[in-house]
Amino acid sequence: MTFAKIVEKSGFNEDEAALIAPEWEASEKSSGDIFFLKDEFIRKYAALAEIKPEHLEEIFQAKTALESDAAAVRLLWHYHHLLYRAEKKFVPGQLPPAKRLQAAESGCFYFLLALSGYPEAVALYQRKGYPENVLKDTLSDMSVWVEHYKNQLGFAGLTSRILGWLEGHIHGETFRLGRLQFKPYCKFFDRVEVYRNIKTGVTMALSADGLRYNRQGLLYEPGIDQCECGSWISALQHTPASVTGNPVAPDGYVKSEQITLDTGEWKKVLSEGDPVIDIHIPAIGPMTVEACADSAGQAVEFMKKYFPELKHRAFVCESWLLDNQFEQILGPDSNIILFQRAGYLYPFPHKSEAVSRIFGENADKLGLDSLPQKSSLQKAAAGFLIKGGTFRNGAMFLMLDDLPWGSNKYRN
Numbered sequence: 233m234t235f236a237k238i239v240e241k242s243g244f245n246e247d248e249a250a251l252i253a254p255e256w257e258a259s260e261k262s263s264g265d266i267f268f269l270k271d272e273f274i275r276k277y278a279a280l281a282e283i284k285p286e287h288l289e290e291i292f293q294a295k296t297a298l299e300s301d302a303a304a305v306r307l308l309w310h311y312h313h314l315l316y317r318a319e320k321k322f323v324p325g326q327l328p329p330a331k332r333l334q335a336a337e338s339g340c341f342y343f344l345l346a347l348s349g350y351p352e353a354v355a356l357y358q359r360k361g362y363p364e365n366v367l368k369d370t371l372s373d374m375s376v377w378v379e380h381y382k383n384q385l386g387f388a389g390l391t392s393r394i395l396g397w398l399e400g401h402i403h404g405e406t407f408r409l410g411r412l413q414f415k416p417y418c419k420f421f422d423r424v425e426v427y428r429n430i431k432t433g434v435t436m437a438l439s440a441d442g443l444r445y446n447r448q449g450l451l452y453e454p455g456i457d458q459c460e461c462g463s464w465i466s467a468l469q470h471t472p473a474s475v476t477g478n479p480v481a482p483d484g485y486v487k488s489e490q491i492t493l494d495t496g497e498w499k500k501v502l503s504e505g506d507p508v509i510d511i512h513i514p515a516i517g518p519m520t521v522e523a524c525a526d527s528a529g530q531a532v533e534f535m536k537k538y539f540p541e542l543k544h545r546a547f548v549c550e551s552w553l554l555d556n557q558f559e560q561i562l563g564p565d566s567n568i569i570l571f572q573r574a575g576y577l578y579p580f581p582h583k584s585e586a587v588s589r590i591f592g593e594n595a596d597k598l599g600l601d602s603l604p605q606k607s608s609l610q611k612a613a614a615g616f617l618i619k620g621g622t623f624r625n626g627a628m629f630l631m632l633d634d635l636p637w638g639s640n641k642y643r644n
């Protein structure tokens with residue numbers, strides 16, 4: 233099938249066609265026998281990904297439909313080529329979505345594309361000597377997202393967005409070590425500078441310059457905050473002997489009153505560009521303090537052994553569950569609250585995923601009165617929303633010097 237025919241059948245516009253045109257001839261040459269469409273391959277790597285048998289059966293059904301569409305199969309091979317074989321490899325975000333496919337086939341298309349990279353991951357782990365249990369734990373994340381797809385759409389599969397996320401697992405950029413996932417290649421580009429008092433050991437974060445905060449000391453968000461009244465803008469000034477700025481309290485609220493730190497006594501320990509380990513939390517059950525502490529300990533050892541050159545300074549995490557407003561609605565024993573208290577919170581922009589994460593992807597379409605209220609978190613979050621609250625994003629850091637996890641180093 234010609235490139236023009238694939239473009240037409242896939243419904244791509246000129247720009248999209250131009251994006252995927254490179255390497256068409258190279259992928260044409262190798263497009264005969266697609267190894268990752270073979271049942272044996274799929275069963276082997278789906279077992280590594282811990283895909284449930286009933287989900288795998290649905291994938292096979294969708295694969296039969298997909299295989300009857302020659303243009304889709306050719307596109308699938310071309311995308312595999314661009315991701316894993318091309319001289320200049322693509323990242324999934326560069327691939328135009330396979331939009332003409334039905335949801336089940338589309339789910340199968342992205343599932344197969346991700347699975348087709350799993351042998352790369354196995355080879356990488358062998359080459360680098362990463363432990364086999366880390367390989368299994370990391371690659372099993374696919375099953376979480378296949379389940380998610382099933383819950384949202386009624387059949388097993390993956391979205392193009394999740395293909396992008398799983399690429400990090402395949403290329404050794406994300407590792408699950410115990411309960412949590414960690415990304416080693418991250419730089420601290422957040423909007424605080426962190427200082428430590430060399431005499432007392434106290435840690436203090438200062439806001440970056442020029443950020444607007446609301447009256448409460450949360451980042452001013454035009455989509456949430458009704459007006460600019462009471463809001464204020466942060467300032468941060470350095471002199472050779474001091475730094476003056478707006479302190480961020482460890483619970484993430486920023487104060488409008490400025491303070492000056494004597495830099496003879498307060499050393500900067502974290503700022504823009506510093507190497508940090510980014511934490512993610514997969515949906516695999518509760519995250520107890522013990523599990524997180526164990527996971528953080530494993531991560532430190534793993535990074536020291538396999539990424540010593542990166543010289544990480546801190547863990548960082550950005551998430552809907554780091555919204556400091558949860559303190560108002562959840563009890564002190566909630567794992568979310570205990571997770572927040574393990575680190576130093578600070579404001580982080582971007583829309584919070586709380587509503588979809590707590591009530592499901594379609595929650596935005598439900599009225600406030602129809603939100604599911606089964607778990608205590610759902611009840612508390614629904615009450616917060618009904619009273620007019622809006623969830624915000626949040627972030628936290630934990631300096632590696634301040635481990636162990638859970639010692640509440642930053643709070644009195």
Ligand SMILES: CC(C)(COP(=O)(O)OP(=O)(O)OC[C@H]1O[C@@H](n2cnc3c(N)ncnc32)[C@H](O)[C@@H]1OP(=O)(O)O)[C@@H](O)C(=O)NCCC(=O)NCCS
Pocket residue numbers: 512513514515516517518519520550551552553562565566567568569589590591606607608609610
């Ligand atoms: C983060 C997560 C592990 C926290 O779960 P947890 O450890 O049980 O958290 P808590 O102890 O604070 O909450 C306990 C209660 O909230 C419920 N709960 C926790 N997360 C929930 C969620 N996403 N949706 C609905 N209810 C949830 C629990 O079932 C429990 O309910 P119960 O008291 O009625 O038994 C969980 O929300 C999760 O897996 N989320 C999906 C992954 C995610 O959002 N990761 C972050 C990406 S940035």
